[in-house]
Amino acid sequence: MSDAVYPVPADFAAKAHINAEKYQEMYAASVNDPEAFWGEHGKRIDWIEPFTKVKDTNFKLGEVSIKWFEDGVLNVAANCIDRHLPTRGNQTAIIWEPDDPNDPALHITYNELSEKVNRFANVLLSQGVMRGDRVVIYLPMIPEAAYAMLACARIGAIHSIVFAGFSPDALANRINDSEAKLLITADTAPRGGRRTALKSNADQALLHCSDKVRCLVVKHTGDQTTWVDGRDVDVKALMETASPDCPPRPMNAEDPLFILYTSGSTGKPKGVVHSSGGYLVYAAMTHQYTFDYHEGDVYWCTADVGWVTGHSYIVYGPLANGGTTVMFEGVPTYPDAGRFWAVCEKHNVNQFYTAPTAIRALMGQGNEFVEKYDLSDLKLLGTVGEPINPEAWNWYNDVVGKGSRPIVDTWWQTETGGHMLTPLPGATALKPGSATKPFFGVQPVLLEPQTGEEIHDTAAEGVLAIKDSWPGQMRSVWGDHERFEKTYFADYHGYYFSGDGCRRDADGDYWITGRVDDVINVSGHRMGTAEVESALVAHAKVAEAAVVGYPHDIKGQGIYCYVTLMNGEEPSEELRKELRTWVRTEIGPIAAPDLIQWAPGLPKTRSGKIMRRILRKIAEDDFGALGDTSTLADPSVVDDLIENRMNR
Numbered sequence: 001m002s003d004a005v006y007p008v009p010a011d012f013a014a015k016a017h018i019n020a021e022k023y024q025e026m027y028a029a030s031v032n033d034p035e036a037f038w039g040e041h042g043k044r045i046d047w048i049e050p051f052t053k054v055k056d057t058n059f060k061l062g063e064v065s066i067k068w069f070e071d072g073v074l075n076v077a078a079n080c081i082d083r084h085l086p087t088r089g090n091q092t093a094i095i096w097e098p099d100d101p102n103d104p105a106l107h108i109t110y111n112e113l114s115e116k117v118n119r120f121a122n123v124l125l126s127q128g129v130m131r132g133d134r135v136v137i138y139l140p141m142i143p144e145a146a147y148a149m150l151a152c153a154r155i156g157a158i159h160s161i162v163f164a165g166f167s168p169d170a171l172a173n174r175i176n177d178s179e180a181k182l183l184i185t186a187d188t189a190p191r192g193g194r195r196t197a198l199k200s201n202a203d204q205a206l207l208h209c210s211d212k213v214r215c216l217v218v219k220h221t222g223d224q225t226t227w228v229d230g231r232d233v234d235v236k237a238l239m240e241t242a243s244p245d246c247p248p249r250p251m252n253a254e255d256p257l258f259i260l261y262t263s264g265s266t267g268k269p270k271g272v273v274h275s276s277g278g279y280l281v282y283a284a285m286t287h288q289y290t291f292d293y294h295e296g297d298v299y300w301c302t303a304d305v306g307w308v309t310g311h312s313y314i315v316y317g318p319l320a321n322g323g324t325t326v327m328f329e330g331v332p333t334y335p336d337a338g339r340f341w342a343v344c345e346k347h348n349v350n351q352f353y354t355a356p357t358a359i360r361a362l363m364g365q366g367n368e369f370v371e372k373y374d375l376s377d378l379k380l381l382g383t384v385g386e387p388i389n390p391e392a393w394n395w396y397n398d399v400v401g402k403g404s405r406p407i408v409d410t411w412w413q414t415e416t417g418g419h420m421l422t423p424l425p426g427a428t429a430l431k432p433g434s435a436t437k438p439f440f441g442v443q444p445v446l447l448e449p450q451t452g453e454e455i456h457d458t459a460a461e462g463v464l465a466i467k468d469s470w471p472g473q474m475r476s477v478w479g480d481h482e483r484f485e486k487t488y489f490a491d492y493h494g495y496y497f498s499g500d501g502c503r504r505d506a507d508g509d510y511w512i513t514g515r516v517d518d519v520i521n522v523s524g525h526r527m528g529t530a531e532v533e534s535a536l537v538a539h540a541k542v543a544e545a546a547v548v549g550y551p552h553d554i555k556g557q558g559i560y561c562y563v564t565l566m567n568g569e570e571p572s573e574e575l576r577k578e579l580r581t582w583v584r585t586e587i588g589p590i591a592a593p594d595l596i597q598w599a600p601g602l603p604k605t606r607s608g609k610i611m612r613r614i615l616r617k618i619a620e621d622d623f624g625a626l627g628d629t630s631t632l633a634d635p636s637v638v639d640d641l642i643e644n645r646m647n648r
Ligand code: WT7
Pocket: 262, 308, 309, 383, 384, 385, 386, 387, 388, 409, 410, 411, 412, 413, 414, 415, 435, 498, 499, 500, 512, 514, 515, 521, 524, 525, 526
């Protein structure tokens, strides 16, 4: 780990919203009197009925309840659109950059955004979507994805976005779990010069759903698709005739804005529920302060709206702030590894936010791809999704940032709604690999993993938990509040448990060390190993499977699978390929196994529990440190696994 410290550049601090002194002062205020602090900052958004209560939160197991601004009434879409119209109707809200650089980019003004969202909202109403109904969005990175989100928000429907890389099965599960009324998809999705058949995936998914679910189709490429009359609806055609005026529905602060499914260590993905009021306040405030966003800046987050990063930092945060946000349809390496920088130059991007996995992939392609472009408009760089290794940080800093742009390494989660640990660029000295300090109102603690005791020494290591609520916190698991309590509040009483391990250095800076549960992080995508295992065992030739992560140069972690075949089945390269394809189809390409090892037996305790610690070590090629194997039912299986390991 690098010990380098990069002080805040004085010229940056001078112009920043928050400097070091102000951070200290505001942070102290935020934790000493959260009611007063958030009562004030809650006013950054427009309320139809102002709130009188600020905070009513309880982390006690069995009574977990999180409410912010609970009697306030607002509309999220009105906050992201309508309130900006008088002052910046002609300002660009969204710059859309298409997959193919030869196609024209779109500059969508706030006035245009307003018209599109109003029309879209009226289309939803015409399809019978009502307040509180769930709408699943399965779209690529096209403006209609933002229109659809905001149209739901406008009429009080709850959206649930499913990343377009997920399989029909994964899509069907999410439609069914949330009992959605409507699915919104597109014909096909260009990405990196290839096309994904989204509508055809949707067709397959809908075979497993109630026949009441209707399907709105955005004809984006115009590619031919099948059409089910009475179920499928051409949304663009309806938008043309729909009224451009749809009054925003007054919503309670605690009404859910969206559901987003995410993986945990056990069971099927959970529907993380986010609120309207607290979420928006938190997304907007973190966007402004973490990126030091100023009026007129062009801001680009390269995430997909299928992940929480896209929700908070492509759509809701930037638009609530009246910003200009870039939405990119393509991939970092198409047509070549210079695309990110070409787009930064083309649209004069001021703040650029991406994932370490992208940085690592691009850094291997050579500096000339960056140096070709004029990046002088860049003021700040950001990363999110996984720990960033110092090599990648240094490359980002030297080659992209020319050594003079702060890098904000933001730690947060689908569950937290917005940044939790992050430098504020005008206030915080940077250390490559450290997410540094808590955002306002966030009280991180390190706990002793076994006892749950809070560790008070400054320099320490433990599991990362949060002591008190913040407005962006998830409110529940959709349809299963008990699971919410069990997952986040049962292991360590009185705290929100993050699932991450963490070190705090002598300066009080936080360094995330990675998940301490069976969640892995592959190219910044979060995956439950249990999900991959259940996909594998669903294959007729597989008897048992255990999946762990292992260090991967570009992806951060790769997916390592130990597979025991059914009696009589023979291992072969062909079968390996077949299983890889199988998992891709069951979950989606992001879950495709990197390594599959044939395991005649798995290391189990006498009670039959698989000892994953051992499997992790073998996958890491670190079998010198296997620890105690004496409790295994058959210790000899370990020798076989080491002998035949894939990762050497
Ligand atoms: C997990 C959450 C929140 C947006 C993207 C991921 C890891 C996230 C960092 C970071 C080290 C990070 C954690 C966390 N993570 N950001 N800056 N440094 N680790 O959201 O899919 O909910 O995943 O991503 O392990 O728990 P997510």
